[in-house]
Amino acid sequence: MLFNSLDFAIFLPIVFFLYWFVMQNNLRYQNALIVLSSYIFYGWWDWRFLFLIIFSSCLDYFIGNRLKTESQQSKRKILLWFSIITNLGFLGFFKYYNFFLENFIDAFTLFGLQINTNSLNIILPVGISFYTFQTLSYTIDVYKHKLEPTEDFLAFSAFVCFFPQLVAGPIERATNLLPQFYRKRIFEYNKAIDGMRQILWGLFKKVVIADNCAEFANQIFNNSADMNGSTLFLGAVFFSFQIYGDFSGYSDIAIGVSRFFGFDLKQNFATPYFSRDIAEFWRRWHISLSSWFRDYLYIPLGGSRGGMWMKVRNTFAIFLVSGFWHGANWTFVIWGGLNALYFLPLLLSRNNRNNIGVVAEGKFLPSFGELISMLKTFTLTVFAWIFFRAENLEHAFSYIGAIFSPSLFSIPEFTGMRDALLTIGLIVLFLVFEWHGRTYKFGLNFISNFKSPVRYGLYYFLVILIMWFSDKQHEFIYFQF
Amino acid sequence: MNSFTFNFNEMKKLFIKLVFFLIPLCLYLSANLCYNYDRYRNESVNLGPIEDLIIGDSQLMTALNPFLFKNAVNVCQSGEPLIVSYWKLKKILNSSKPLRVYLGFSPHTISSYNEHKFSDKKWAQDIFRKIYPIQDLNSISARVEIDFTSFYKTLFKQNAFYPKTKHAKYLGCFIKKTSSDVSNWELRTNQHFFYQEKLVGKSQITLDYLDSIIDLCQQFDLSLTLLGSPLHRNYYSNIPQSFLIDYKVTKAELEQRGVCIIDKSDGSSYSDSLFYDSNHLNQMGANRFTTEVLKLLISQGKFN
Numbered sequence: 001m002l003f004n005s006l007d008f009a010i011f012l013p014i015v016f017f018l019y020w021f022v023m024q025n026n027l028r029y030q031n032a033l034i035v036l037s038s039y040i041f042y043g044w045w046d047w048r049f050l051f052l053i054i055f056s057s058c059l060d061y062f063i064g065n066r067l068k069t070e071s072q073q074s075k076r077k078i079l080l081w082f083s084i085i086t087n088l089g090f091l092g093f094f095k096y097y098n099f100f101l102e103n104f105i106d107a108f109t110l111f112g113l114q115i116n117t118n119s120l121n122i123i124l125p126v127g128i129s130f131y132t133f134q135t136l137s138y139t140i141d142v143y144k145h146k147l148e149p150t151e152d153f154l155a156f157s158a159f160v161c162f163f164p165q166l167v168a169g170p171i172e173r174a175t176n177l178l179p180q181f182y183r184k185r186i187f188e189y190n191k192a193i194d195g196m197r198q199i200l201w202g203l204f205k206k207v208v209i210a211d212n213c214a215e216f217a218n219q220i221f222n223n224s225a226d227m228n229g230s231t232l233f234l235g236a237v238f239f240s241f242q243i244y245g246d247f248s249g250y251s252d253i254a255i256g257v258s259r260f261f262g263f264d265l266k267q268n269f270a271t272p273y274f275s276r277d278i279a280e281f282w283r284r285w286h287i288s289l290s291s292w293f294r295d296y297l298y299i300p301l302g303g304s305r306g307g308m309w310m311k312v313r314n315t316f317a318i319f320l321v322s323g324f325w326h327g328a329n330w331t332f333v334i335w336g337g338l339n340a341l342y343f344l345p346l347l348l349s350r351n352n353r354n355n356i357g358v359v360a361e362g363k364f365l366p367s368f369g370e371l372i373s374m375l376k377t378f379t380l381t382v383f384a385w386i387f388f389r390a391e392n393l394e395h396a397f398s399y400i401g402a403i404f405s406p407s408l409f410s411i412p413e414f415t416g417m418r419d420a421l422l423t424i425g426l427i428v429l430f431l432v433f434e435w436h437g438r439t440y441k442f443g444l445n446f447i448s449n450f451k452s453p454v455r456y457g458l459y460y461f462l463v464i465l466i467m468w469f470s471d472k473q474h475e476f477i478y479f480q481f
Numbered sequence: 482m483n484s485f486t487f488n489f490n491e492m493k494k495l496f497i498k499l500v501f502f503l504i505p506l507c508l509y510l511s512a513n514l515c516y517n518y519d520r521y522r523n524e525s526v527n528l529g530p531i532e533d534l535i536i537g538d539s540q541l542m543t544a545l546n547p548f549l550f551k552n553a554v555n556v557c558q559s560g561e562p563l564i565v566s567y568w569k570l571k572k573i574l575n576s577s578k579p580l581r582v583y584l585g586f587s588p589h590t591i592s593s594y595n596e597h598k599f600s601d602k603k604w605a606q607d608i609f610r611k612i613y614p615i616q617d618l619n620s621i622s623a624r625v626e627i628d629f630t631s632f633y634k635t636l637f638k639q640n641a642f643y644p645k646t647k648h649a650k651y652l653g654c655f656i657k658k659t660s661s662d663v664s665n666w667e668l669r670t671n672q673h674f675f676y677q678e679k680l681v682g683k684s685q686i687t688l689d690y691l692d693s694i695i696d697l698c699q700q701f702d703l704s705l706t707l708l709g710s711p712l713h714r715n716y717y718s719n720i721p722q723s724f725l726i727d728y729k730v731t732k733a734e735l736e737q738r739g740v741c742i743i744d745k746s747d748g749s750s751y752s753d754s755l756f757y758d759s760n761h762l763n764q765m766g767a768n769r770f771t772t773e774v775l776k777l778l779i780s781q782g783k784f785n
Contacts, residue, residue, distance in 0.1 A: 020492065189491040193498070460506060468642060471606065471634050 038163035064149035099328030127167030138174035155181035170288035185262030195259030201444035202252030210245030229408030276373035279352040517640035521614035521648035537585020544710035558653035562595035586707035589673035593684035609635040658757035666759035711748025
C-alpha cells in the first residue's frame with residue numbers, strides 16, 4: 001500500500017478510529033490491532049511474503065528468550081549466529097541469489113569454462129532489507145546484554161512489522177521502539193498536529209519534488225546516449241532531488257503517521273544537501289542505516305581504534321556493504337566505494353568530525369566558504385548518484401564520460417524543458433523551506449511558530465500543490481531495497 | 482494489562498481543527514468545480530463564419546493547410562481517435578455551420594489500437610485532459626476499456642483549482658513542421674498496428690463512430706470528405722498486409738455508400754524532403770497535398 005494512494009487514505013482513518021476509539025482501554029488490543037493492520041498493509045502488496053515476516057518474528061523472539069536463559073557463552077554465540085545466518089540467508093536468497101549466480105557464471109566464462117545453471121524468477125519481498133536489519137539489531141543487542149528480551153510476543157511482532165516504517169524505514173532499534181509497545185499511549189493533540197505537519201511535508205517532498213524530478217530524471221537517464229553534457233548533469237541533479245524527496249518524504253510520512261498512534265520514531269534525514277563535507281553528509285543521510293552499520297559492523301570490526309590501515313579497511317567495509325545493501329548490482333557497490341573514496345581524505349587527515357553542528361547556525365545565510373563547501377559536497381554526491389541510478393556500470397561510465405565533454409557548457413535540451421523549469425522553481429522553494437528548517441527535525445517544523453494566517457496559508461498552499469501534482473504517482477524508490 | 486483513560490478533549494480539539502481546516506478548502510474546490518462545470522457545459526465553440534472544417538488526428542493536423550482554403554479551420558488534435566472526432570463535431574455543429582467537413586482517414590485510423598487510448602497510461606491522461614468537456618464516455622461500448630479513475634483525477638485537476646474561462650483544449654490547429662527525418666517508420670507502424678507486441682485488427686467501434694459521423698453530416702447537410710494524407714513509402718510498406726486489405730475493403734464499402742474519399746496514403750510520389758517524419762508531412766508537403774486535394778475537389782465539383 002502506498003502512502004500517497006487512495007487505499008492508504010481509507011486504511012489510515014479506519015485503523016486510527018479502531019485504535020483510539022475501540023481499543024482505547026487495552027494495550028494488548030492496541031498492539032494486536034497494530035500487528036493485524038500491519039499485516040494487512042503488507043499483504044496488500046503480496047500476502048505470501050507475510051510468512052517471512054511472521055517467521056522472522058517467531059525466530060528472533062524465540063532466540064532472544066533463549067539468549068536470556070542460556071548462560072554458556074558458546075551456546076549463546078551459536079544462537080546468535082543461527083539468527084544472523086537465517087535472517088541474512090533469507091535476505092541473500094531473495095535479493096542476491098541471481099546476482100551471485102550471474103557473476104559466478106561470468107567468472108567461469110572468463111576462464112573459458114561454460115556452465116549451465118538456471119536463474120530463478122525470484123520476487124524481492126518489499127522491505128526485507130529493513131525488517132531484517134531491525135530484527136537482527138534486537139538479537140545482537142540481547143546477546144550483548146544491552147537489552148532485556150521481551151516476553152510479550154505481541155509487542156515484539158508489532159515492533160517487527162509496525163506498518164508506518166515496515167517497508168522503507170526508518171530502521172528502528174529495539175532499544176528505542178520496543179519499550180514504546182509496553183507503555184500506555186495517550187492521544188496528544190500537539191503530537192498529532194506535529195505528525196500531520198510532518199506527513200504534509202513528506203507528501204510535498206514525495207509528490208511535488210520527487211515525482212516531478214522523476215519525470216525528467218527518467219527521461220534523461222533512459223535516453224542518455226542522445227543528450228548533451230549539460231542535460232546529463234541536469235538529469236543527475238534531478239535524480240539527486242528525486243531520491244532525496246522520495247526517501248526522506250517516506251521517512252517523514254512514516255514518522256508523522258507513527259506520532260498519530262503515540263509513537264516516536266528516530267529522525268532519518270537532517271537536511272543532508274546542506275552538508276559541508278561527505279562525513280557530515282553521511283551523518284545526515286539515512287541516519288538509521290548509517291548508525292546501524294556503525295554500531296553493528298564498523299565498531300565490531302574495530303572502528304577507529306586501530307591503526308590507519310584498520311580505519312581505511314573498516315571505512316571501505318561499511319561503505320561497500322552499505323552499497324550492496326541497496327541492491328544486487330555492481331553499480332551500488334561502486335556507489336558505496338566512491339563514497340568511501342570521498343570519505344578517505346577526511347579520515348586520514350582527521351577532519352571527518354569537523355562539521356558536527358548545523359551549518360550557519362543562528363545566521364540567515366551561509367558564509368561564502370560554507371556555500372562553496374556545500375556546493376562541492378553536493379556535486380560529489382550528484383556524481384555518486386549516477387552510479388546509483390544507472391542500469392549498469394557501462395551506462396554509468398558512458399553517462400559520466402558524456403558529461404565531461406564540451407557540451408557541458410551548452411544549454412540543456414530535452415523534451416519538456418519548460419516543465420523542467422517549473423520543477424527547478426519548486427526545488428528552489430523546497431530548499432528555502434529546508435534551509436529555514438535545518439535546525440528542526442523536519443523542514444516544516446519551523447512554521448509552528450508562525451502566526452495562524454501565515455501558517456494556514458502555507459498549509460493550503462502545500463495541500464493545493466500536492467493535489468495538483470498527485471496524478472503522477474510513482475512508487476517509492478526504496479521499496480525495491 | 483494496562484487500562485487508561487481516553488483523552489477525549491484532545492481528540493475533539495484535533496477534529497474541530499481538522500474540520501475547520503478542511504471546510505474552506507472543500508468550499509474553494511467545490512466552487513471551482515461548479516463554476517468550471519457550468520462554464521464548459523455551456524461553452525460554445527466560436528470558429529467564426531467558416532465554410533470548411535478539418536477534423537482528425539496529427540496526420541491531417543500537419544497535412545492540410547487551412548490557409549490555402551478560402552475560409553477553413555483545422556481543429557485536428559494529435560492522437561485523436563474517431564470516437565473523439567464524433568463528439569467534437571457534434572459540439573462544433575451546435576454553434577458553427579460549415580459547408581464541408583474533411584475527416585482524417587488513414588489505415589491507422591481504423592486500427593483497434595485506438596480503443597486503448599482510454600485506458601493505457603501512455604495516452605489516457607492526455608486524451609482525458611483534452612476531451613473532458615465533450616466526452617460521453619458512458620455511451621461507449623463496454624468493449625472499450627476506460628480508466629475512469631484516471632478520468633476523474635484528470636477532471637478534478639482540470640477543474641478544481643481555479644476558475645477557467647476557456648476549456649476547449651479539444652480544439653487543435655494546423656501545425657507547420659519545417660524539418661524532415663523519416664527514420665521512425667518502424668516505431669510508428671509498431672505503435673499503430675501492434676499493441677503489446679501483438680498485431681491488432683480493425684476496430685468495429687471506430688467504424689461505428691465513423692458511421693455516426695457520416696449520419697451527423699447528412700443530418701446537418703454537410704459534404705463529408707475522408708482524407709488519407711501521404712505516408713512515407715517505408716511506413717506504408719511496413720503496414721501489415723492483412724491490415725492493409727482490411728483498410729481497402731472498408732474504403733471500398735464506404736465508397737459504395739457514396740462517401741467521398743481522397744486517399745493519398747500510398748505516398749510514393751512524395752519525396753523524403755516533404756515529410757516531417759514517416760507519417761506526417763512538413764510545411765512543404767502540406768502545401769503540395771492541400772493543393773492536390775483542392776484541385777481534386779474542384780474537378781469533382783465539390784469546391785468552387
